[in-house]
Amino acid sequence: MDRMLDLDEDAFQHPTIMDDILPEDFLNDDEPLGTLWTRLDSDQIIYQPQRRKATMVGKYLKGETLGEGSYGKVKEVLDSENLCRRAVKILKKGRLRKIPNGEQNVKREISLLKRLSNKNVIQLIEVLYHEEKQKMYMIMEYCSGNLQEMLESVPEKKFPLWQAHMYFTQLIDGLEYLHSQGIVHKDIKPGNLLVTTDGTLKITDLGVAEALDYFQEDDICKTSQGSPAFQPPEIANGLDSFHGFKVDVWSSGVTLYNIITGKYPFEGDNVYRLFETIGKGVFTIPDTGDPSVEDLIRGMLTYDPVKRLKIQQIKHHNWYRKKISRTTEYVMPPPLPDSDDPLRCMTVIPYLEAFHCGEEYDEEEEYEDGEFFVEQPGPSGQGAAQQPGTPSPKLKDKKSKRKKIPVRKFTFGSCKQQ
Amino acid sequence: MSLMQCYCSSKKSVPEADIEEPLYRKPRSRRESPSWSSSSASDRASTSSASNYNMVDFRPRPEDYQIFTVIGHACNEQATISLAKHIPSGTHITIRRINLEECDIDFGILQHEILASKQFAHSNILPLYSAFIHNKELWAVMPLMGYGSCRDLVCHAQFTEGLPELAIAFILRDVLQALEYIHAKGFIHRGIRASHILVSANGQVRLSGMRYMLDTIVGGAKEHVVHDYPTTAIKSLHWMAPEILEQNMAGYDNKSDIYSIGITACELANGCVPFADMPLTLMLLEKMSGTTPRLLDNTTVPDYIMEENQNMEGGTDSGILRDSEGNSRGDTIKYQRIFSSHFHEFVESCLKRDPTERPTATDLLSHSFFKQVKKKSTEAYLPNLLIPVQPLTDATKLPKDDSAVGSLVDRLKDTDLGEQWSF
Numbered sequence: 091m092d093r094m095l096d097l098d099e100d101a102f103q104h105p106t107i108m109d110d111i112l113p114e115d116f117l118n119d120d121e122p123l124g125t126l127w128t129r130l131d132s133d134q135i136i137y138q139p140q141r142r143k144a145t146m147v148g149k150y151l152k153g154e155t156l157g158e159g160s161y162g163k164v165k166e167v168l169d170s171e172n173l174c175r176r177a178v179k180i181l182k183k184g185r186l187r188k189i190p191n192g193e194q195n196v197k198r199e200i201s202l203l204k205r206l207s208n209k210n211v212i213q214l215i216e217v218l219y220h221e222e223k224q225k226m227y228m229i230m231e232y233c234s235g236n237l238q239e240m241l242e243s244v245p246e247k248k249f250p251l252w253q254a255h256m257y258f259t260q261l262i263d264g265l266e267y268l269h270s271q272g273i274v275h276k277d278i279k280p281g282n283l284l285v286t287t288d289g290t291l292k293i294t295d296l297g298v299a300e301a302l303d304y305f306q307e308d309d310i311c312k313t314s315q316g317s318p319a320f321q322p323p324e325i326a327n328g329l330d331s332f333h334g335f336k337v338d339v340w341s342s343g344v345t346l347y348n349i350i351t352g353k354y355p356f357e358g359d360n361v362y363r364l365f366e367t368i369g370k371g372v373f374t375i376p377d378t379g380d381p382s383v384e385d386l387i388r389g390m391l392t393y394d395p396v397k398r399l400k401i402q403q404i405k406h407h408n409w410y411r412k413k414i415s416r417t418t419e420y421v422m423p424p425p426l427p428d429s430d431d432p433l434r435c436m437t438v439i440p441y442l443e444a445f446h447c448g449e450e451y452d453e454e455e456e457y458e459d460g461e462f463f464v465e466q467p468g469p470s471g472q473g474a475a476q477q478p479g480t481p482s483p484k485l486k487d488k489k490s491k492r493k494k495i496p497v498r499k500f501t502f503g504s505c506k507q508q
Numbered sequence: 509m510s511l512m513q514c515y516c517s518s519k520k521s522v523p524e525a526d527i528e529e530p531l532y533r534k535p536r537s538r539r540e541s542p543s544w545s546s547s548s549a550s551d552r553a554s555t556s557s558a559s560n561y562n563m564v565d566f567r568p569r570p571e572d573y574q575i576f577t578v579i580g581h582a583c584n585e586q587a588t589i590s591l592a593k594h595i596p597s598g599t600h601i602t603i604r605r606i607n608l609e610e611c612d613i614d615f616g617i618l619q620h621e622i623l624a625s626k627q628f629a630h631s632n633i634l635p636l637y638s639a640f641i642h643n644k645e646l647w648a649v650m651p652l653m654g655y656g657s658c659r660d661l662v663c664h665a666q667f668t669e670g671l672p673e674l675a676i677a678f679i680l681r682d683v684l685q686a687l688e689y690i691h692a693k694g695f696i697h698r699g700i701r702a703s704h705i706l707v708s709a710n711g712q713v714r715l716s717g718m719r720y721m722l723d724t725i726v727g728g729a730k731e732h733v734v735h736d737y738p739t740t741a742i743k744s745l746h747w748m749a750p751e752i753l754e755q756n757m758a759g760y761d762n763k764s765d766i767y768s769i770g771i772t773a774c775e776l777a778n779g780c781v782p783f784a785d786m787p788l789t790l791m792l793l794e795k796m797s798g799t800t801p802r803l804l805d806n807t808t809v810p811d812y813i814m815e816e817n818q819n820m821e822g823g824t825d826s827g828i829l830r831d832s833e834g835n836s837r838g839d840t841i842k843y844q845r846i847f848s849s850h851f852h853e854f855v856e857s858c859l860k861r862d863p864t865e866r867p868t869a870t871d872l873l874s875h876s877f878f879k880q881v882k883k884k885s886t887e888a889y890l891p892n893l894l895i896p897v898q899p900l901t902d903a904t905k906l907p908k909d910d911s912a913v914g915s916l917v918d919r920l921k922d923t924d925l926g927e928q929w930s931f
Binding site: 151168169170171172173174175232234286287288422423432433434435436439442443445446 | 734735736737739740741742745753754755756757758759787788789790792793796
């Protein structure tokens with residue numbers, strides 16, 4: 091079982107071979123690439139729905155994979171102490187080294203996230219390390235999906251106006267906070283905007299973000315690693331330095347254009363063509379039925395960064411301040427692959443069943459409350475025994491009279507069929 | 509207008525907690541009227557019997573309070589509950605002190621608790637007289653609740669197997685009255701459990717534990733469902749409804765409090781909290797798979813034993829009765845007593861897995877379970893039902909100076925307040 095899982099992860103270790111083949115790669119970064127490989131794996135190689143094995147990362151119990159980034163998998167986890175759903179970004183050191191600036195970007199992202207706290211910026215709960223496995227686990231808030239996935243789940247690839255407005259205002263609020271902290275995100279795009287179960291937008295992926303120096307007087311930046319389709323003309327034209335905050339305004343403008351029309355303002359067959367189109371800065375807006383949003387998009391996609399709208403100007407724009415009443419049209423985060431659960435219930439539950447009920451009935455052994463001997467790839471390492479819940483003292487006494495049977499490994503969710 | 513008067517009088521007593529009176533207060537139903545619709549503050553004071561606390565001006569000045577002795581702890585042992593005297597009026601009160609520099613509770617949560625408490629004025633909700641910061645400590649001045657919490661009552665030797673049904677009916681009726689009021693104001697309590705239900709020496713039942721209170725009114729409109737997960741409410745998880753724990757897109761609403769009422773009813777009747785004997789993750793699994801706790805009495809205990817035997821053979825695990833097996837005395841009591849069918853039905857309806865099938869607080873108040881306490885005041889009956897438990901102290905019998913504290917401490921030992929007081 092272990093080896094099979096490893097195989098599955100090894101398959102992601104060489105994503106670079108596809109780099110120059112897929113046009114989406116530069117349009118939408120790395121997500122489609124990952125998804126492609128996932129499907130291949132789960133359909134043909136190892137997909138076995140019956141097999142569940144409970145694994146822990148520290149106090150967190152692992153569930154299903156939520157998504158796939160360039161650095162590694164994102165899985166759902168359950169905090170066994172307060173039963174809160176979380177997401178874990180699993181980073182493999184070996185894989186990070188193969189990505190240009192990989193380790194450096196991750197370090198920067200962690201240091202930035204640690205000092206940020208805003209409703210519309212993803213919260214990093216904690217970071218766990220596993221030296222032996224050379225893995226790093228970033229525990230984050232749980233989100234049910236990103237805007238890109240949601241857009242792709244509907245044929246017209248766009249949101250109803252009220253929903254786009256709801257997300258856009260939150261994006262600007264989050265961005266205002268980031269800028270107030272002297273941080274330029276540099277990679278705003280639907281794929282980096284997550285949505286929680288209650289529809290709150292969270293800006294994520296600060297891997298290529300830049301924290302301005304405290305004593306820097308302006309927002310001049312010199313490097314950019316963001317997704318090409320969302321880059322402003324000054325970067326497309328290869329300028330040495332540019333205004334950082336205005337880069338984020340431009341990418342937010344492209345994002346707004348994208349979630350409202352379902353299209354991109356600038357397109358090209360490859361990065362060079364794309365940059366050429368962006369460099370000219372000429373685009374058209376399909377009819378949206380709302381002239382004020384078109385005006386806002388034009389303001390945000392102004393060629394000259396100096397004349398481009400500032401965050402404060404966006405917040406004073408009529409469309410931003412407008413109240414758009416909710417219609418029945420609503421794009422939900424799509425169910426996970428291989429699942430048809432639109433409510434996005436906990437995927438940890440089958441693992442929990444394996445954890446609590448696994449095997450001991452096969453062996454006709456009595457269930458033991460407080461004792462969990464589980465292979466534990468936590469930060470403490472050594473696969474030590476883990477006690478996720480402590481039984482009440484009263485109970486401990488009573489139980490200790492009985493024979494203690496440690497439940498060693500859980501592989502099958504056998505006791506309760508779904 | 510009457511509401512405004514009530515509010516003004518309370519606002520005067522706590523100048524620093526400046527809270528706008530919400531505009532969304534709904535007209536109150538007939539049942540709640542005694543404490544509220546009265547036209548003046550004095551009327552109100554007379555209905556919230558026995559004391560004139562409401563007339564006393566509790567100022568946020570530490571020199572006004574003389575602290576006697578610590579009578580309990582709260583908030584994960586990080587807060588001390590002390591018996592104290594309000595010097596200007598001579599009334600005895602309790603003060604909860606939290607050292608803000610040493611506690612790991614988010615200050616925002618404490619602030620939220622105080623603000624929420626100040627928004628409520630109901631005879632079944634623990635009032636907060638005053639709150640202020642003194643020497644790194646947050647002081648919260650509250651009335652003295654002589655019997656402590658219902659958790660303390662259940663911990664008393666006499667009631668380890670649960671309180672008598674009639675007492676539970678009185679307690680739950682009053683809690684539901686408070687809950688009906690809280691829900692009408694658009695809040696979800698999220699922390700209903702026996703340790704948050706306090707009983708005063710004269711038998712008044714008051715709901716506390718406002719820390720995890722959630723306001724569902726956002727921007728003037730009531731949210732139909734909410735998704736907020738109380739990550740710090742670890743101790744209340746056993747009482748929480750499955751839909752809160754589920755944290756999916758469906759969210760939850762104020763029906764989750766009704767589920768907590770059901771669990772609390774089991775706690776009061778059985779003497780132990782359902783699912784308390786298992787790890788949290790297993791509790792989650794049990795709640796998700798629709799396991800509903802029941803009252804343990806002559807009608808259900810034999811079932812359980814049979815189920816348990818079947819489980820041993822069949823391999824499914826109900827996971828409820830583990831704490832009662834092996835405890836022969838408790839089993840006998842549980843085997844002999846009989847709760848009314850109304851009570852069983854009450855608990856069953858509260859613990860429905862589907863929140864839409866659960867009744868509202870208002871529905872529950874007209875449940876047949878409360879027929880036995882109809883038109884009877886809790887103050888008149890409850891203290892008698894709680895004999896032999898002695899209230900912690902009577903406001904009149906309190907020591908007048910420090911010299912008498914020793915004897916009081918002895919009495920405290922008798923009253924067995926070992927469990928935490930969760931205000």
